[in-house]
């Protein structure tokens with residue numbers, strides 16, 4: 177899945193509607209301290225279904241709504257839209273996912289204008305091997321974490337990025353089944369020996 181456009185309104189420091197076109201390939205966000213780089217990445221994660229306020233650097237989910245400044249009053253809602261290159265159907269065109277939160281009313285999701293559950297959005301991104309916790313979304317702290325990580329930790333990150341983390345789970349399952357079978361064989365040998 178390729179994300180083609182990110183649109184924000186009232187999300188954290190992005191009080192006015194902002195549109196960002198995302199081109200194919202690697203996208204880097206650069207800018208001075210406090211300009212909103214992390215807020216952009218958080219907007220992507222949030223629209224994909226992130227539900228932990230702490231991982232959005234807040235204490236409650238409503239903290240993502242523009243809180244106001246000396247010059248501007250706070251907003252009552254935040255909305256983030258992700259346009260992807262997935263095709264929903266000839267009539268519907270590309271898939272657009274929108275998440276909106278209103279003060280006192282919680283979050284709601286839409287896919288191509290239709291109200292959907294949070295689970296539908298998570299599944300849409302999971303099926304495309306991406307989502308709010310995708311290693312493809314690299315935050316600032318993550319880079320220094322990779323540099324200072326122990327070799328074992330770095331390997332785990334690379335395996336996650338290569339999409340082979342799931343193979344380890346299956347390998348563990350297979351090893352457990354192998355051990356159970358070996359135990360059964362030993363037991364069988366004992367039963368046969370008893371009968372001799």
Ligand code: ATP
Nearest residue numbers: 188189209210211212213214215239240241242243
């Ligand atoms: P750095 O390079 O220092 O990590 P950054 O470019 O990643 O900075 P962000 O952390 O994305 O910047 O943005 C921080 C700014 O967003 C701060 O000025 C903060 O006040 C503002 N901000 C965060 N949440 C809200 C909110 N709910 N309402 C208004 N402004 C907010």
